[in-house]
Amino acid sequence: MSGDHSHNEGQIDCGSRVNDSYKHKDKYKEKEHKHKDHKKDKEREKSKHGNSDYRDSSDKKHKEKEKIKHKDGSTDKYKDKHKRKEEKLKSLDGKIKKEKENGFASPPYVKSEPEDEFYQSPRHDKSLKRERDDDNDSEFKPKKIKTENDKKAKKRKQDDDIKSKKTKNKKGEVTDGKKKAKKEPEEKWKWWEEERYTDGVKWKFLEHKGPVFAPPYDPLPSNVKFYYDGKPMKLSPEAEEVATFFAKMLDHEYTTKDIFRKNFFKDWRKEMTSEEKAIITDLKKCNFSDMSEYFKAQSEARKAMTKEDKQKIKEENERILQEYGFCIMDNHRERIANFRIEPPGLFRGRGDHPKMGMLKRRIRPQDIIINCSKDSKHPEPPPGTKWKEVRHDNKVTWLVSWTENIQGSIKYIMLNPSSRIKGEKDWQKYETARRLKKCVDRIRNQYREDWKSKEMRIRQRAVALYFIDKLALRAGNEKEEGETADTVGCCSVRVEHIKLYPESDGQEYVVEFDFLGKDSIRYYNKVPVEKRVFKNLQLFMENKEPDDDLFDRLNTSILNKHLQELMDGLTAKVFRTYNASITLQQQLKQLTNSEDNVPAKILSYNRANRAVAILCNHQRAPPKTFEKSMQNLQTKIDAKRDQLSDAKRELKISIYLGQINNISKKKAVQRIEEQLMKLEVQATDREENKQIALGTSKLNYLDPRISVAWCKKFGIPIEKIYNKTQREKFAWAIDMADEDFEF
C-alpha cells in the first residue's frame, strides 16, 4: 500500500538508461562556458524581477496578494548572493557582464487553472515537535541493558591495561601476555543491545594514537633526470617533489587537459627557487619521461619482490594497523577508517573540475587538530613537532581533522563502518526511512495538492518533491561557481536539463532529463509524468533562459524545512533511502522463486539489487576487460556443455550395458549440469551488470535487514550476499533480523 509508488516502471529494464558519464560526452563542455557567463546575469535578473512581475492579478486574489508579496519578498533567495557574485565577478574579470534582458524569475503566485477543483487539502498535523533524535521510535529502542557507570569505568581501565601491554609489544604481534582474548576482540560486542546516548554526546571516553603521516619525500637518485628544453636540470627538492607528482601521472589523460596543466604549472612554480622559476617558464618544454620511467621500474620491482620481502611489508603494515588503526571508545577497541593522512599530490577532481591539477600540499603535525578525551593518553606528535590543537569535544565523532588546501574544507579521521558510532547512525537512518513508509501516502497526497497551489514557491516545491520521490533524485544544493564541476541535483536543475514532450512514443506528458549529477555522472531518463506536473513544468520554464534554474523559488534548505514539518527527521535523502529499500523488498518478493537453486536465487537477488542501482543511477565505467572476460566465460560455458554431453553419453552407454552401478555417472551428469547452470547464470548476471554498480546501494541505501531476512527465508548463506567487510558493517542487522522482517 504505502510502498507501492512504482516509480521505476521501465527503469528496471537496464537498457533504458543511457550510460554516459562525462568521459564520453562532449556536449557538456560547450555548455559549460556559456553557463558560466550566464549564471551571474541570471541571478542579478532574478533579484530584479523577483517580486514584481507576477503577471496575473485576478481580483479574487487581492487580499492574498498582500500576504504573498510580503512573504515572497523576504524570501527571495538571490538578493545577497547576487551582490556577492557581482563583486567577485568584477574582481575576476575586471568588467561587469551585460545584464540579461529577458531572464525572468517565476511570478510569485499562479492563477489556478480551470480544472482545479478547490477543496480543503487534508491538513496534516505538525503538532509533533521535533524531539531530537528518533528517540520516540519504538523500533529503534535497543533493549535497556544494565546501566553501569562505574562498571564502565572499570571496564575502561581494563581495556587500557590490555592496550598498554600491547603497545609495548615490539613485534606487533597481537599476542598479549595473559589471554588471546585480544585476537578475537572479546565475543563481538553487540552495541545494538545497549542504550544509546541521547543528548548529542557521542562518547564518554576516546583514546587514540593520532594519524599516520605520509612518508617524507624521498629525492630521486642522481641518475634520474629532469630535462628542460632538452637539457638536464637538477631541481631543488621542493620543486622536484612536485615534478614527480606530475611524472607519476604522465600517462593519465589528466595531464593532457589544459586546465590540469595550467593549474599544475602555476602551483609548481610556487615551489620553485627563484632561479628555477626564471628558467622554467613553459610546461611544454619540460620532459618528465625519465622520471616517469623510473617510477614504472620501481613499481615493477615492487611487484617482482620475493615472497619474503612482501611478507615483511605486510607484517609492517599490520603492525601499523594494530598501533594506529584502532582507538578506544567507551571501553571498546574500535577500528578507525582512514588513519593515514592523505599524501601530497595533484588534485584529481571528477568531471570538468576547475581545480584539477592543483597541488595538494603535504599535511604536517602543526596542521592537525586532535580530538580525544581529556583523561586519555593523548597522542604524541612526531618528535620535534606540535599539533595545531588538542581538543576534547565529545559532541563530534572525529578523532583527527585538518583543513585541506584545495577547497579549504575540513577533512576528518573517523571510525570504520563496523563501529558502534557509525552503526547506530546507519540503523537510525533506516528507521527514519521506515517511518517515512508509514506516512508516505499522506505526503504524496499533500504534494499532489500543492501542484495546484496559488503560490509559485509551493508548486515548485511540490513538483521538486515529486521528482525526488518518483525518480530518487538527490536534493541538489547550489554550488559555488568556479570551485567545482558544474553538476546539479533536483533543486538546482536548470531549464536546459529537461525537455518536455506532450507526446512521445505513444505516451503522454513525457519529461526527458539529461544532466550531470554527483561525480559528474550523467543522469538520463525519459519518463511520463502526471499532467499537472507537466503543466507546471511548462509554467516554470516560461520566459526563462536555458541556464536559468527550473525551480527558481526553491532550494534545498527551503525544501528540507518543509519536509521537517511533514515528518520528524525527514529530509530529501530519506526518500532515496526509502525508495531504494522498498524497491529491493518488492523486487525480491517478485523475483525470487523458492523452487530455484541457490545460484538462481542469488541471480534474483542481484536483479533486485540492480533495479535499485538503476533507480539511484549508480553507474560505473564498464570494466576495461569486460568484453574479454565475457568471452572467456562463454568459452568456459561451451566447454562445460561439451563436458555435459560427454557425461550424458557415458551414462547412456552404461545404462545400455545394463550396469546397475551407474550412480556415480548420474551424479556426474547432475554435477555438471549444475556447474553449467551456474556459469550461465553468472554470464547473465555479469552482462546485465556491465555499467551498473551494485555496491553503492548495497552499502548505503538498502536496509540490510531486508537482505538478512531474505537469506534466512530462502536458506541462502549470508556470505553469498555480504562479504566479510559488509558483514562487519551490518553485524547489527545480521544479528537482529529474522525471516519475518518487513521494512
Place this chain on the structure above:
DNA sequence: GGATAAACTTAGGAAGCCCAAG
C-alpha cells in the same frame, strides 16, 4: 534569514590481493 562552516554520508575509481587456470 541567508551565508558559511562543520560534520557526516555517499560515491566511483585505483590499487592491492588472491586464487584459478595455463
Place this chain on the structure above:
DNA sequence: CTTGGGCTTCCTAAGTTTATCC
C-alpha cells in the same frame, strides 16, 4: 611458477544536512 582477472580494500572527492554566525 606465472599470469590474468575478479573481488576487496583503499582512497578521497563530492554530496547532504546541521550548526553557527552575522
